[in-house]
Amino acid sequence: MIFPPLQCARLLLLLLLLFAAFRPAGSAAADAGTPELxxxxxxxxxxxxRxxxxxxRSGVNYPGGGDPDFxxxxxxxxxxxLRLMADNDITLxxxxxxxxxxxxDPRVTLAFFRQTLxxxxxxxxxxxxxxxFxxxxxxxxxxxNPWVRPPVEVYGLNPFTDLDGIDFIYHARIGALDAEIHPYYGHSAISFPQGKARLDATWGLNLVLTRGGFSLHLGHADARFRxxxxxxxHVALAAGLAAIGLGSVASDLSGDDGRTSFDSVGVQWDDSxxxxxxxxxxxxxDRYVTSSSAWYLSVGRRFGAFTPYVSLARQILDEPVARATIPASMAGLEAGWKAYLASRNNAQRSLTAGGRWDLSPTAALKAEFTHARLDRDAWGSYFPRDKAQLAPIEGNTANTLSLSLDLTF
Structure with a gap:
């Protein structure tokens, strides 16, 4: 079952409790207006x-669970x-x-107070x-979004989706362009099958320029990383490295002292x-994860309610998690080291052909077929069904069929 009834009930209860916690009491709430749900x-x-x-999806879901996988x-x-006064509101x-x-388990993904300055x-x-992004x-x-999911080669490079902190959004007119300037600061945390990750002291700046159906996005962020x-x-490999005097390499695989940066450039053009x-x-x-770059290009054409599209995507390994020279006499440890690096590398290339059918202004049915080739030393956007040492997947190709029904209400 995809959404157990208990989890749905908990999600509804959580939202209602959070909303009640922030809603003004008495007549002031009535004067502020009714909530928008x-x-x-x-x-x-x-x-x-395969x-x-x-x-x-790296950092998003737990691998496996059924075929098809929901x-x-x-x-x-x-x-x-809920608008509190004319110049402020809250969103949950x-x-x-x-x-x-x-x-x-339901999770609060937005909970902010907004003030017009x-x-x-x-x-x-x-x-x-x-x-x-x-x-x-x-x-x-x-x-x-036009696809079943945003291209994983790009959107898998940064699985952090929310930020606890503060941001400012400024809209201005620059000649014939509409500009949005968006600085932000905060921290974030996620869990994934192999462990946990956290961004601290994250600061960034985005710039979006729009004119008609064209928009340009530029973004940069820096953070402390753990x-x-x-x-x-990981546990076995770290112990093996420490045992042969490579404890410094092991410390580059997991810890609290990392630094990371993230840059993004995006363009959209839509003439209806x-x-x-x-x-x-x-x-x-500088440690713990790979340094990588990625891109995609997607083109779609609308025919009434139906929009076919095709997408090319690529993720490239720029630097591995760490580097180590394993003695030739330690063949088992060397094989474990190569398998470890492959498991932390999501580099691949893909070609996707799909279509979107807008059933109504609030519902869309999508289907897409993806042919992906994993780099020879990478797991790409896939995870072995058996132990990696017994069933290596790096360098393989895979054909993936994805279907989705998307709703808003």
Missing amino acids: SGFATLGAVTTD RDMWFT SPDSLLGLQAS QALSREDGTNSY APGLSARVGRVRAPF MLSDSLHVNYA VKYRDPQ RWQVIGEYVRRRA
């Missing part, structure tokens, strides 16, 4: 032609907004989806969307018939 959902299914590997894309979200959002710990300038305090604002509301791996593969979307991102890290 909305929701969104995706029912998605994924299958591949019986030795699962499709997975966990990568299926979700249910509810949102409430809760989401239920399978996370990296194989749990559907001046014409065109507002500040938000609390939990806001982490704006690392061009399409970060619509990441959970998949109805707003990763704690707990999977048996043709839709062109492209994005390039780059992640730099």
Whole structure:
């Protein structure tokens, strides 16, 4: 069952309790207006032609669980907004989806107070969307995206989706362009099958320029970075490296002292018939994760309610998690080291052909077929169904069929 009834009830209760906690009491609440309630959902299914590997979304879902697999894309979200006074409001959002710990427990994904400071300038305090990508604002509301999911080669490079902190959004007119300037600061944390990760002292700046159907996104972020791996593969490898005097290498695999940066450039063009979307991102890290870059280009053409599209995507390894020279006499440790590096490398290339059928102004049915080739030393966006040492998947190709029904209400 994709959304157990108990989890759905807990999601509704959580949102209502949070909303009640922030709502003004007495007549002041009535004067402020009524709350705006909305929701969104995706029912998605994924299958591949490989019986030795699962499709997975890095940092989003737990690998496997069935074939077809409903966990990568299926979700249910509810949102409430309330205007307190003429120049401020609050927004709460809760989401239920399978996370990296194989749990559907509802999670608060937005909870912020917004204050208008001046014409065109507002500040938000609390939990806001982490704006690392061009399409970060619509990441959970998949109805707003043309595909079954944003290309994993790009959007898998930074799985942090929310930020606890503060941001400012300033809208201005620059000649014929509409400009949005978006600085932000905060921290974030996620869990994934191998452990946990956290961003601290995260600061960033985005610039979006729009004119008609064209928009340009530019973004940069820096953060302190920590990763704690707990999977048996990591524990065994770290112990083996320490035993041969490579403890410094082991300390580069997991810990609290990392630094990372993230850059993104994106463009969109839509003339109501043709839709062109492209994005390039780059992640730099001094330890714990790879330094990688990725891009995609997607072109779609509308024919009434039906929009076929094709997408090319690529993720490239720039620097591995760490480097080590293993003595030739330690063949077992060397093999374990190579397998470890492959498991932390998501580099691959893919070609996707799909279509979107808008059933109504609030519902869309999507289907897409993806042919992916993993780099020879990478797991890409897949996860072995058996132990990696027994069933290596690096260098393989996979054909993946994805279906989704996206709703807003």
